[in-house]
Amino acid sequence: xxxxxxxxxxxxxxxxxxxxxxxxxxxxxxxxxxxxxxxxxxxxxxxxxxxxxxxxxxxxxxxxxxxxxxxxxxxxxxxxxxxxxxxxxxxxxxxxxxxxxxxxxxxxxxxxxxxxxxxxxxxxxxxxxxxxxxxxxxxxxxxxxxxxxxxxxxxxxxxxxxxxxxxxxxxxxxxxxxxxxxxxxxxxxxxxxxxxxxxxxxxxxxxxxxxxxxxxxxxxxxxxxxxxxxxxxxxxxxxxxxxxxxxxx
Ligand code: ATP
Ligand code: MG
Numbered sequence: 001x002x003x004x005x006x007x008x009x010x011x012x013x014x015x016x017x018x019x020x021x022x023x024x025x026x027x028x029x030x031x032x033x034x035x036x037x038x039x040x041x042x043x044x045x046x047x048x049x050x051x052x053x054x055x056x057x058x059x060x061x062x063x064x065x066x067x068x069x070x071x072x073x074x075x076x077x078x079x080x081x082x083x084x085x086x087x088x089x090x091x092x093x094x095x096x097x098x099x100x101x102x103x104x105x106x107x108x109x110x111x112x113x114x115x116x117x118x119x120x121x122x123x124x125x126x127x128x129x130x131x132x133x134x135x136x137x138x139x140x141x142x143x144x145x146x147x148x149x150x151x152x153x154x155x156x157x158x159x160x161x162x163x164x165x166x167x168x169x170x171x172x173x174x175x176x177x178x179x180x181x182x183x184x185x186x187x188x189x190x191x192x193x194x195x196x197x198x199x200x201x202x203x204x205x206x207x208x209x210x211x212x213x214x215x216x217x218x219x220x221x222x223x224x225x226x227x228x229x230x231x232x233x234x235x236x237x238x239x240x241x242x243x244x245x246x247x248x249x
Contacts, residue, residue: 022081
């Protein structure tokens, strides 16, 4: 479908088009389209831009990933459909492997997502040769080289249950989720309340600069970070934005 650039909701419509295309190519499941709708709604009331609390979380996430010993970036269908190229660029700039991990599991979809990422010449784990105990969904199936042994995991568009279990296993979790009320958001160590389509490019920019920082500087960024404060700020931003909008009427 052709979407004119002048359309007031151009970006949002283009993102939908991209996801629908990924659905047709078998990367995304129908449930993923619904999950995106929930994300869109929160994005609308956040003002569809990266707010200061999101930028701070993105910066902290990058610091944590640089400091980590065995970091990994988990990729699901929606992430691959929306930002495959950008996630691969982030993986390269930080030298962090990717792991395909999906909720609605099928061999074929794992293969398709893996192939989509490998187009960008990155390391992708998708062997599914290990299991995270205590989790019933397919997300328990992981790669022994990746999430299974990782100390820091970036999980865009995560589901709350796995986030909880990964944390119980002692891993640090960075989530990207536009819903500051979700279980994932509350459970993660760092919650990036931003659209993944903005968050990953922001993180690439931060990563380029922060790679040069000393360990002390990076540790200071992580130490000064408070995730409850981020979630509080996100909810306040929504309230203020809605108040402003109601005042315009
Ligand atoms: P939880 O299980 O953590 O309580 P949930 O059930 O609301 O959360 P899921 O359906 O498991 O969430 O996952 C979808 C989540 O991803 C939603 O919270 C939604 O806000 C978020 N989301 C969807 N699309 C995007 C996007 N493009 N960028 C950031 N977040 C998104
Ligand atoms: Mg859920």
